[in-house]
Amino acid sequence: MELWYTEEHSEHVRFSIKVDKQLCSKQSRFQRIDVFESPEFGRFFTLDGLMMLTEKDEFIYHEMIVHVPMATNPNIRRVLVIGAGxxxxxxxxxxxxxxEHIDMVEIDEEVVNVCRELLPQTACKLDDPRVSLRFEDGLKFVRSKENEYDLIIVDSTDPFGPGEGLFTREFYGNCFKALTEDGILVNQHETPYYSTYAKSMKRAHKRIKEFFPVCRVYQAHIPTYPSGHWLFGFASKKFDPIRDLDADRWNALGLAMRYYNTDIHTGSFAIPTYVKELLAGDEE
Amino acid sequence: MELWYTEEHSEHVRFSIKVDKQLCSKQSRFQRIDVFESPEFGRFFTLDGLMMLTEKDEFIYHEMIVHVPMATNPNIRRVLVIGAGxxxxxxxxxxxxxxEHIDMVEIDEEVVNVCRELLPQTACKLDDPRVSLRFEDGLKFVRSKENEYDLIIVDSTDPFGPGEGLFTREFYGNCFKALTEDGILVNQHETPYYSTYAKSMKRAHKRIKEFFPVCRVYQAHIPTYPSGHWLFGFASKKFDPIRDLDADRWNALGLAMRYYNTDIHTGSFAIPTYVKELLAGDEE
Structure with missing residues (x-):
């Protein structure tokens, strides 16, 4: 027999992965959670049927969402991570x-339980003493915070389902307030290539721009996400990701990477003309 | 009914496109040629079942294979294009x-006939008076050439089937000889992400490096190619694609683009650490 997982990247495009075995399938209060074992990508994990990560290429997403802000401001001490179970x-x-401290706010405790059990490759540092895990709505959590974090990473699901509120004006305004004067916000920004996703990207970008004086978009090649062309939003109160990068200083840390390097840091902010036009255009 | 085209990106990964209609299917002396109409990508064209281009994203591949060398050396006068039917x-x-002159050498006349009929979006300039179309084996054509071209673009199919000889040592050596002292060679280089393709990329890179003093790799996001992460090899006798780029001069030409811009020119040479390691590693 053959077992195939299929995700619809658009109504007319399907991406299918051969599966050895389904390791878990459960319905939490918020969403359906599945983990599969596959010959090409190792284990992979989906929420409501949408690809969240594979063991083969999760390093790309995670290195790019973390090291771009960290190399821009090495003095980041307090971090808030929203989602990212x-x-x-x-x-x-x-x-x-x-x-010094990481608050991680994930709405769905079941996601963390499943990942601790089946995805140790990513869940391996959740017990670091600096990490404080909270199972609540990130949207509500951030409302009461003021001047607390140097970095907020919004590692949300797509803006359909439980992640929806994380793409609103109110949310980004609260993030601005929760950040210190050195504050940086990084937001997973979807793909510009398929129209449903591009709409979310434009909306997020436009809303973030209402609050943050510095607002840039960078990209990475993530083969198992729709189109493989994934964007991140970089917003800050003062740091510019290119001007303030001190490559020598970051390289002196000696952190071994598989995707990120300080050339790609700068290079990833060079985005295609059609994406620039989408970002500059009106929200539909 | 539903009609779906499926390409295997690896033995364990499939990419499927909903098709409205098959517009053409023929077997030439060299390969099977198909053209389809689809709601997501417009028309698309395959050789031996492998995706060559879609109307939606062919601009990315074609802008990146042409404008990177052209912006590096604006004095390119004579060009040889191999493949690219x-x-x-x-x-x-x-x-x-x-x-001033473009020699285009395509082994399969049938490909050009089909594209002229069904893909005017790409075939529209084949009758430009500067273009000399030749239907022969690029490998043989280039053998007799010496000091003739400022630019050679190897826009080949994947190195399986008729394109295979275009990935050999002999071929790249002949390209070197066919180029003037200002010569640049650009080669489509496959994806680094899936192992079969990565092997071809490593082999091509290693062989090109035996002849050319300047040898770099750049990348683009091409959603309908396997993994969406596509590489190009840039090799030259003296021009460096970053040092010799004069962005103001190229921008003064006022050419409208949808993907390429002079920031992405430089940014596209910043490649992920894992790709650098593949390129530096031994051929398997």
Missing amino acids: DGGTVRELTRYSTI | DGGTVRELTRYSTI
Whole structure:
């Protein structure tokens, strides 16, 4: 027999992965959680059927969402991570001894339980003593915070389902307030290539720009996400990701990477003309 | 009913596109040629079942294979294009009034006939008076050439089937000889992500490096190619694609683009650490 997982990247495009075995399938209060074992990608994990990560390429997403802000401002001490129940973002953050505290706010405890059990590759640092895990709505959590974090990473699901509120004006305004004057916000920004996703990207970008004086977009090649062309939003109160990068200083840390390097840091902010036009255009 | 085209990106990964209609299917002396109409990508064209281009994203491949060398050396006058029967590479080249002559050598005349009929979006400039179309084996054609071209673009199919000889040591050596002292060679280089393709990339890179003093790799996001992460090899006798880029001069040409811009020119040479390691490693 053959077993195939299929994700619809658009109504007319399907991406299918041969599966050896389904390791877990459960319905939490918020969403359906599945983990599969596959010959090409190792284990992979989906929420409501949408790809969250594979063991083969999660390093790309997690290195790019963490090291771009960390190399821009090495003095980041306090970090808030919203979403990211798989632990990959926290794993990369804990590599910096200079980080003192990480609040990780994940709405769905069941996601963390499943990942601890089946995805140790990403969940391995959730017990780091600097990490404080909270199972609540990130949107509500951030409302009461003021001047507390040097970095907020919004590692949300797609803006359909439980992640939806994380793409609103109110949310980004509260993030601004929760950040110190050195504050940086990084947001997973979807793909520009398929129209449903591009709409979310434009909306997020436009809303973040209402609050943050510095607002840039960078990209990475993530083969198992729709189109493989994934964007991140970089917003800050004062740091510019290119001007303020001190490559020698970051390289002196000696952190071994598989995707990120300080050339790609700068290079990833060079985005295609059609993406620039989408970002500059009106929200539909 | 539903009609779906499926390409195997690896033995364990499938990419499927909903098709409205198959517009053409023929077997030439060299390969099977198909053209389809689809709601997501417009028309698309395959050889031996492998995706060559879609109307939606062919601009990315063609802009990146042409404008990177053209912006590096604006004095390119004589160009040899090998493969590229769809005409997209020639279309982009003909936008430069400074180019005097283009030899296009395509092994399979049937490909050009089909594209002229069904893909006018790419084939539209094949009748430009500067273009000399030859239907023969590029490998043989280039053997007799010496000091003739300022630019050779190897826009080949994957190195399985008729394109295979275009990935050999003999071929790259002959390209070196066919180039002037200002010569640049650009080679489509496959994806680093899936192992079969990565092997071809490593082999091509290693062989090109035996002849050319400047040898770099750049990348683009091409959603309908395997993994969406596509590489190009840039090799030259003296021009460095970053040092010799004069962005102001190229921008003064006023050519409208959808993907390429002079920031992405430089940014595309910043490649992930794992790709650098593949390129530096031994051939398997």
